[in-house]
Amino acid sequence: MLAAGMALTLCALQLCPVALGGSQPPLLVERSGSRRLGKVGGFAWEDCGGGKDPVVLKSLSVAPDPISIPGSLRVSAAVSSSKAMASPLKAVLVVEKALGDLWIQLPCIDQLGSCTYNDVCTVLDNLIPPGTTCPEPLLTYGIPCHCPFKAGSYSLPASDFDLPDVELPAWMTNGNYRVRATVSSGGQELACVKLAFSLQSQ
Incomplete structure:
Protein backbone atom coordinates (compact mmCIF):
# COMPACT_ATOMS: atom_id res chain seq x y z
CA MET A 1 0.00 0.00 0.00
CA LEU A 2 2.95 2.34 0.43
CA ALA A 3 3.33 2.66 -3.34
CA ALA A 4 -0.23 3.97 -3.59
CA GLY A 5 0.39 6.07 -0.49
CA MET A 6 3.61 7.43 -1.96
CA ALA A 7 1.90 8.13 -5.28
CA LEU A 8 -0.91 9.89 -3.43
CA THR A 9 1.52 11.95 -1.36
CA LEU A 10 3.56 13.01 -4.37
CA CYS A 11 0.38 13.73 -6.32
CA ALA A 12 -0.68 15.86 -3.37
CA LEU A 13 2.65 17.63 -3.70
CA GLN A 14 1.67 18.00 -7.40
CA LEU A 15 4.63 15.81 -8.39
CA CYS A 16 2.74 12.78 -9.75
CA PRO A 17 5.11 12.18 -12.66
CA VAL A 18 7.97 11.41 -10.27
CA ALA A 19 5.85 9.41 -7.82
CA LEU A 20 7.54 6.18 -8.79
CA GLY A 21 10.25 7.37 -11.12
CA GLY A 22 14.00 6.91 -11.00
CA SER A 23 15.53 7.38 -7.61
CA GLN A 24 18.81 6.97 -5.84
CA PRO A 25 19.42 5.27 -2.50
CA PRO A 26 18.64 6.92 0.82
CA LEU A 27 19.87 9.34 3.39
CA LEU A 28 17.69 11.23 5.86
CA VAL A 29 16.36 10.89 9.38
CA GLU A 30 12.66 10.06 9.39
CA ARG A 31 10.38 12.17 11.54
CA SER A 32 7.30 10.60 13.06
CA GLY A 33 4.05 12.23 14.06
CA SER A 34 2.09 15.06 12.54
CA ARG A 35 2.87 18.74 12.70
CA ARG A 36 0.39 21.59 13.01
CA LEU A 37 -1.08 22.40 9.60
CA GLY A 38 -1.93 26.02 10.39
CA LYS A 39 1.73 26.85 9.78
CA VAL A 40 2.63 28.74 6.60
CA GLY A 41 5.99 28.35 4.92
CA GLY A 42 7.03 24.93 6.14
CA PHE A 43 6.31 21.26 5.53
CA ALA A 44 3.68 19.65 7.75
CA TRP A 45 1.41 16.63 7.49
CA GLU A 46 -1.53 15.05 9.24
CA ASP A 47 -3.40 11.77 8.86
CA CYS A 48 -7.00 13.01 8.75
CA GLY A 49 -8.72 9.62 8.79
CA GLY A 50 -9.67 10.09 12.43
CA GLY A 51 -8.37 6.64 13.30
CA LYS A 52 -11.26 5.04 11.37
CA ASP A 53 -9.71 4.63 7.92
CA PRO A 54 -8.09 1.26 7.12
CA VAL A 55 -4.99 2.97 5.69
CA VAL A 56 -2.98 5.10 8.10
CA LEU A 57 0.05 7.25 7.30
CA LYS A 58 2.32 6.67 10.31
CA SER A 59 5.20 8.93 9.38
CA PRO A 70 14.31 21.22 -10.37
CA GLY A 71 16.15 19.46 -7.60
CA SER A 72 16.20 16.37 -5.46
CA LEU A 73 13.38 15.41 -3.10
CA ARG A 74 14.12 13.18 -0.09
CA VAL A 75 11.11 11.27 1.11
CA SER A 76 10.65 8.74 3.89
CA ALA A 77 7.30 7.26 4.86
CA ALA A 78 5.58 4.50 6.78
CA VAL A 79 2.05 3.28 6.05
CA SER A 80 -0.11 0.58 7.59
CA SER A 81 -3.21 -0.96 6.07
CA SER A 82 -5.70 -3.24 7.79
CA LYS A 83 -7.42 -4.03 4.48
CA ALA A 84 -6.33 -5.28 1.07
CA MET A 85 -6.78 -2.65 -1.66
CA ALA A 86 -7.92 -3.36 -5.20
CA SER A 87 -8.94 -1.35 -8.26
CA PRO A 88 -10.67 1.02 -8.58
CA LEU A 89 -9.10 3.33 -5.99
CA LYS A 90 -10.38 6.89 -6.35
CA ALA A 91 -8.18 9.79 -5.20
CA VAL A 92 -9.53 13.30 -4.66
CA LEU A 93 -7.19 16.28 -4.12
CA VAL A 94 -8.24 19.68 -2.83
CA VAL A 95 -5.34 22.11 -3.35
CA GLU A 96 -5.22 25.62 -1.88
CA LYS A 97 -2.61 28.33 -2.35
CA ALA A 98 -1.96 31.17 0.09
CA LEU A 99 -2.59 34.64 -1.32
CA GLY A 100 -1.77 37.00 1.54
CA ASP A 101 -4.03 35.95 4.41
CA LEU A 102 -6.45 34.11 2.10
CA TRP A 103 -6.40 30.50 0.93
CA ILE A 104 -7.66 30.11 -2.64
CA GLN A 105 -8.72 26.69 -3.98
CA LEU A 106 -6.95 25.96 -7.26
CA PRO A 107 -8.91 24.44 -10.16
CA CYS A 108 -7.85 21.23 -11.92
CA ILE A 109 -5.90 22.19 -15.06
CA ASP A 110 -3.89 19.59 -17.01
CA GLN A 111 -4.00 17.17 -14.04
CA LEU A 112 -2.58 19.80 -11.66
CA GLY A 113 -4.54 21.42 -8.85
CA SER A 114 -7.76 20.21 -7.21
CA CYS A 115 -8.17 17.07 -9.30
CA THR A 116 -9.98 13.76 -9.05
CA TYR A 117 -8.15 10.63 -10.20
CA ASN A 118 -10.80 7.96 -10.75
CA ASP A 119 -8.37 5.07 -10.42
CA VAL A 120 -4.93 5.36 -8.79
CA CYS A 121 -4.25 1.78 -9.94
CA THR A 122 -4.44 2.94 -13.57
CA VAL A 123 -2.09 5.85 -12.78
CA LEU A 124 0.41 3.36 -11.33
CA ASP A 125 0.02 1.06 -14.37
CA ASN A 126 0.70 4.01 -16.69
CA LEU A 127 3.84 4.93 -14.73
CA ILE A 128 5.06 1.34 -14.46
CA PRO A 129 3.59 -1.05 -17.05
CA PRO A 130 2.26 -4.29 -15.48
CA GLY A 131 4.80 -7.10 -15.65
CA THR A 132 7.74 -4.71 -15.24
CA THR A 133 9.94 -4.84 -12.17
CA CYS A 134 9.17 -2.19 -9.57
CA PRO A 135 11.75 0.61 -9.66
CA GLU A 136 14.25 1.32 -6.92
CA PRO A 137 13.99 1.94 -4.06
CA LEU A 138 10.61 0.14 -3.95
CA LEU A 139 12.19 -3.10 -5.16
CA THR A 140 14.89 -3.06 -2.45
CA TYR A 141 12.40 -2.51 0.34
CA GLY A 142 9.79 -4.98 -0.92
CA ILE A 143 7.14 -2.36 -1.61
CA PRO A 144 4.61 -3.36 -4.30
CA CYS A 145 3.91 -0.91 -7.12
CA HIS A 146 0.70 -2.36 -8.57
CA CYS A 147 -2.81 -3.12 -7.35
CA PRO A 148 -4.00 -5.10 -5.52
CA PHE A 149 -2.08 -4.22 -2.33
CA LYS A 150 -2.04 -6.67 0.55
CA ALA A 151 -2.89 -5.55 4.07
CA GLY A 152 0.19 -4.95 6.22
CA SER A 153 2.81 -2.39 7.16
CA TYR A 154 5.19 -0.83 4.66
CA SER A 155 8.15 1.44 5.26
CA LEU A 156 10.30 3.47 2.89
CA PRO A 157 13.58 4.66 4.45
CA ALA A 158 14.62 8.11 3.28
CA SER A 159 15.15 7.98 -0.48
CA ASP A 160 16.05 10.53 -3.12
CA PHE A 161 13.77 11.30 -6.06
CA ASP A 162 14.96 13.58 -8.86
CA LEU A 163 12.50 16.33 -9.76
CA PRO A 164 12.83 17.10 -13.47
CA ASP A 165 13.28 20.59 -14.86
CA VAL A 166 9.68 21.02 -15.96
CA GLU A 167 7.96 24.30 -16.69
CA LEU A 168 5.24 24.74 -14.09
CA PRO A 169 2.23 26.96 -14.81
CA ALA A 170 2.54 30.40 -13.23
CA TRP A 171 -0.04 29.55 -10.56
CA MET A 172 2.01 26.50 -9.44
CA THR A 173 5.30 28.31 -8.87
CA ASN A 174 6.67 29.88 -5.69
CA GLY A 175 4.24 29.85 -2.81
CA ASN A 176 2.68 28.09 0.16
CA TYR A 177 0.17 25.32 -0.39
CA ARG A 178 -2.28 23.17 1.56
CA VAL A 179 -3.61 19.87 0.21
CA ARG A 180 -6.25 17.44 1.42
CA ALA A 181 -5.98 14.07 -0.32
CA THR A 182 -8.45 11.21 0.14
CA VAL A 183 -8.56 7.71 -1.32
CA SER A 184 -11.80 5.74 -1.50
CA SER A 185 -13.24 2.60 -3.04
CA GLY A 186 -16.91 2.00 -3.68
CA GLY A 187 -17.79 5.12 -1.72
CA GLN A 188 -15.86 4.03 1.40
CA GLU A 189 -13.00 6.28 2.52
CA LEU A 190 -9.77 4.31 2.83
CA ALA A 191 -7.21 7.03 3.58
CA CYS A 192 -7.01 10.76 4.22
CA VAL A 193 -3.87 12.91 4.36
CA LYS A 194 -3.41 16.66 4.80
CA LEU A 195 -0.19 18.33 3.70
CA ALA A 196 1.23 21.84 3.93
CA PHE A 197 4.34 22.74 1.93
CA SER A 198 6.18 25.45 0.02
CA LEU A 199 7.31 25.27 -3.61
CA GLN A 200 10.25 27.19 -5.01
CA SER A 201 11.07 27.06 -8.71
CA GLN A 202 14.51 28.08 -9.90
Missing part, protein backbone atom coordinates in the same frame (compact mmCIF):
# COMPACT_ATOMS: atom_id res chain seq x y z
CA LEU A 60 6.28 11.18 6.53
CA SER A 61 9.35 13.30 5.97
CA VAL A 62 10.02 15.49 2.95
CA ALA A 63 13.14 17.60 2.34
CA PRO A 64 14.31 20.16 1.38
CA ASP A 65 11.92 22.74 2.74
CA PRO A 66 10.87 24.57 0.63
CA ILE A 67 10.73 21.98 -2.17
CA SER A 68 12.89 23.13 -5.07
CA ILE A 69 12.11 22.38 -8.73
Whole structure:
Protein backbone atom coordinates (compact mmCIF):
# COMPACT_ATOMS: atom_id res chain seq x y z
CA MET A 1 0.00 0.00 0.00
CA LEU A 2 2.95 2.34 0.43
CA ALA A 3 3.33 2.66 -3.34
CA ALA A 4 -0.23 3.97 -3.59
CA GLY A 5 0.39 6.07 -0.49
CA MET A 6 3.61 7.43 -1.96
CA ALA A 7 1.90 8.13 -5.28
CA LEU A 8 -0.91 9.89 -3.43
CA THR A 9 1.52 11.95 -1.36
CA LEU A 10 3.56 13.01 -4.37
CA CYS A 11 0.38 13.73 -6.32
CA ALA A 12 -0.68 15.86 -3.37
CA LEU A 13 2.65 17.63 -3.70
CA GLN A 14 1.67 18.00 -7.40
CA LEU A 15 4.63 15.81 -8.39
CA CYS A 16 2.74 12.78 -9.75
CA PRO A 17 5.11 12.18 -12.66
CA VAL A 18 7.97 11.41 -10.27
CA ALA A 19 5.85 9.41 -7.82
CA LEU A 20 7.54 6.18 -8.79
CA GLY A 21 10.25 7.37 -11.12
CA GLY A 22 14.00 6.91 -11.00
CA SER A 23 15.53 7.38 -7.61
CA GLN A 24 18.81 6.97 -5.84
CA PRO A 25 19.42 5.27 -2.50
CA PRO A 26 18.64 6.92 0.82
CA LEU A 27 19.87 9.34 3.39
CA LEU A 28 17.69 11.23 5.86
CA VAL A 29 16.36 10.89 9.38
CA GLU A 30 12.66 10.06 9.39
CA ARG A 31 10.38 12.17 11.54
CA SER A 32 7.30 10.60 13.06
CA GLY A 33 4.05 12.23 14.06
CA SER A 34 2.09 15.06 12.54
CA ARG A 35 2.87 18.74 12.70
CA ARG A 36 0.39 21.59 13.01
CA LEU A 37 -1.08 22.40 9.60
CA GLY A 38 -1.93 26.02 10.39
CA LYS A 39 1.73 26.85 9.78
CA VAL A 40 2.63 28.74 6.60
CA GLY A 41 5.99 28.35 4.92
CA GLY A 42 7.03 24.93 6.14
CA PHE A 43 6.31 21.26 5.53
CA ALA A 44 3.68 19.65 7.75
CA TRP A 45 1.41 16.63 7.49
CA GLU A 46 -1.53 15.05 9.24
CA ASP A 47 -3.40 11.77 8.86
CA CYS A 48 -7.00 13.01 8.75
CA GLY A 49 -8.72 9.62 8.79
CA GLY A 50 -9.67 10.09 12.43
CA GLY A 51 -8.37 6.64 13.30
CA LYS A 52 -11.26 5.04 11.37
CA ASP A 53 -9.71 4.63 7.92
CA PRO A 54 -8.09 1.26 7.12
CA VAL A 55 -4.99 2.97 5.69
CA VAL A 56 -2.98 5.10 8.10
CA LEU A 57 0.05 7.25 7.30
CA LYS A 58 2.32 6.67 10.31
CA SER A 59 5.20 8.93 9.38
CA LEU A 60 6.28 11.18 6.53
CA SER A 61 9.35 13.30 5.97
CA VAL A 62 10.02 15.49 2.95
CA ALA A 63 13.14 17.60 2.34
CA PRO A 64 14.31 20.16 1.38
CA ASP A 65 11.92 22.74 2.74
CA PRO A 66 10.87 24.57 0.63
CA ILE A 67 10.73 21.98 -2.17
CA SER A 68 12.89 23.13 -5.07
CA ILE A 69 12.11 22.38 -8.73
CA PRO A 70 14.31 21.22 -10.37
CA GLY A 71 16.15 19.46 -7.60
CA SER A 72 16.20 16.37 -5.46
CA LEU A 73 13.38 15.41 -3.10
CA ARG A 74 14.12 13.18 -0.09
CA VAL A 75 11.11 11.27 1.11
CA SER A 76 10.65 8.74 3.89
CA ALA A 77 7.30 7.26 4.86
CA ALA A 78 5.58 4.50 6.78
CA VAL A 79 2.05 3.28 6.05
CA SER A 80 -0.11 0.58 7.59
CA SER A 81 -3.21 -0.96 6.07
CA SER A 82 -5.70 -3.24 7.79
CA LYS A 83 -7.42 -4.03 4.48
CA ALA A 84 -6.33 -5.28 1.07
CA MET A 85 -6.78 -2.65 -1.66
CA ALA A 86 -7.92 -3.36 -5.20
CA SER A 87 -8.94 -1.35 -8.26
CA PRO A 88 -10.67 1.02 -8.58
CA LEU A 89 -9.10 3.33 -5.99
CA LYS A 90 -10.38 6.89 -6.35
CA ALA A 91 -8.18 9.79 -5.20
CA VAL A 92 -9.53 13.30 -4.66
CA LEU A 93 -7.19 16.28 -4.12
CA VAL A 94 -8.24 19.68 -2.83
CA VAL A 95 -5.34 22.11 -3.35
CA GLU A 96 -5.22 25.62 -1.88
CA LYS A 97 -2.61 28.33 -2.35
CA ALA A 98 -1.96 31.17 0.09
CA LEU A 99 -2.59 34.64 -1.32
CA GLY A 100 -1.77 37.00 1.54
CA ASP A 101 -4.03 35.95 4.41
CA LEU A 102 -6.45 34.11 2.10
CA TRP A 103 -6.40 30.50 0.93
CA ILE A 104 -7.66 30.11 -2.64
CA GLN A 105 -8.72 26.69 -3.98
CA LEU A 106 -6.95 25.96 -7.26
CA PRO A 107 -8.91 24.44 -10.16
CA CYS A 108 -7.85 21.23 -11.92
CA ILE A 109 -5.90 22.19 -15.06
CA ASP A 110 -3.89 19.59 -17.01
CA GLN A 111 -4.00 17.17 -14.04
CA LEU A 112 -2.58 19.80 -11.66
CA GLY A 113 -4.54 21.42 -8.85
CA SER A 114 -7.76 20.21 -7.21
CA CYS A 115 -8.17 17.07 -9.30
CA THR A 116 -9.98 13.76 -9.05
CA TYR A 117 -8.15 10.63 -10.20
CA ASN A 118 -10.80 7.96 -10.75
CA ASP A 119 -8.37 5.07 -10.42
CA VAL A 120 -4.93 5.36 -8.79
CA CYS A 121 -4.25 1.78 -9.94
CA THR A 122 -4.44 2.94 -13.57
CA VAL A 123 -2.09 5.85 -12.78
CA LEU A 124 0.41 3.36 -11.33
CA ASP A 125 0.02 1.06 -14.37
CA ASN A 126 0.70 4.01 -16.69
CA LEU A 127 3.84 4.93 -14.73
CA ILE A 128 5.06 1.34 -14.46
CA PRO A 129 3.59 -1.05 -17.05
CA PRO A 130 2.26 -4.29 -15.48
CA GLY A 131 4.80 -7.10 -15.65
CA THR A 132 7.74 -4.71 -15.24
CA THR A 133 9.94 -4.84 -12.17
CA CYS A 134 9.17 -2.19 -9.57
CA PRO A 135 11.75 0.61 -9.66
CA GLU A 136 14.25 1.32 -6.92
CA PRO A 137 13.99 1.94 -4.06
CA LEU A 138 10.61 0.14 -3.95
CA LEU A 139 12.19 -3.10 -5.16
CA THR A 140 14.89 -3.06 -2.45
CA TYR A 141 12.40 -2.51 0.34
CA GLY A 142 9.79 -4.98 -0.92
CA ILE A 143 7.14 -2.36 -1.61
CA PRO A 144 4.61 -3.36 -4.30
CA CYS A 145 3.91 -0.91 -7.12
CA HIS A 146 0.70 -2.36 -8.57
CA CYS A 147 -2.81 -3.12 -7.35
CA PRO A 148 -4.00 -5.10 -5.52
CA PHE A 149 -2.08 -4.22 -2.33
CA LYS A 150 -2.04 -6.67 0.55
CA ALA A 151 -2.89 -5.55 4.07
CA GLY A 152 0.19 -4.95 6.22
CA SER A 153 2.81 -2.39 7.16
CA TYR A 154 5.19 -0.83 4.66
CA SER A 155 8.15 1.44 5.26
CA LEU A 156 10.30 3.47 2.89
CA PRO A 157 13.58 4.66 4.45
CA ALA A 158 14.62 8.11 3.28
CA SER A 159 15.15 7.98 -0.48
CA ASP A 160 16.05 10.53 -3.12
CA PHE A 161 13.77 11.30 -6.06
CA ASP A 162 14.96 13.58 -8.86
CA LEU A 163 12.50 16.33 -9.76
CA PRO A 164 12.83 17.10 -13.47
CA ASP A 165 13.28 20.59 -14.86
CA VAL A 166 9.68 21.02 -15.96
CA GLU A 167 7.96 24.30 -16.69
CA LEU A 168 5.24 24.74 -14.09
CA PRO A 169 2.23 26.96 -14.81
CA ALA A 170 2.54 30.40 -13.23
CA TRP A 171 -0.04 29.55 -10.56
CA MET A 172 2.01 26.50 -9.44
CA THR A 173 5.30 28.31 -8.87
CA ASN A 174 6.67 29.88 -5.69
CA GLY A 175 4.24 29.85 -2.81
CA ASN A 176 2.68 28.09 0.16
CA TYR A 177 0.17 25.32 -0.39
CA ARG A 178 -2.28 23.17 1.56
CA VAL A 179 -3.61 19.87 0.21
CA ARG A 180 -6.25 17.44 1.42
CA ALA A 181 -5.98 14.07 -0.32
CA THR A 182 -8.45 11.21 0.14
CA VAL A 183 -8.56 7.71 -1.32
CA SER A 184 -11.80 5.74 -1.50
CA SER A 185 -13.24 2.60 -3.04
CA GLY A 186 -16.91 2.00 -3.68
CA GLY A 187 -17.79 5.12 -1.72
CA GLN A 188 -15.86 4.03 1.40
CA GLU A 189 -13.00 6.28 2.52
CA LEU A 190 -9.77 4.31 2.83
CA ALA A 191 -7.21 7.03 3.58
CA CYS A 192 -7.01 10.76 4.22
CA VAL A 193 -3.87 12.91 4.36
CA LYS A 194 -3.41 16.66 4.80
CA LEU A 195 -0.19 18.33 3.70
CA ALA A 196 1.23 21.84 3.93
CA PHE A 197 4.34 22.74 1.93
CA SER A 198 6.18 25.45 0.02
CA LEU A 199 7.31 25.27 -3.61
CA GLN A 200 10.25 27.19 -5.01
CA SER A 201 11.07 27.06 -8.71
CA GLN A 202 14.51 28.08 -9.90
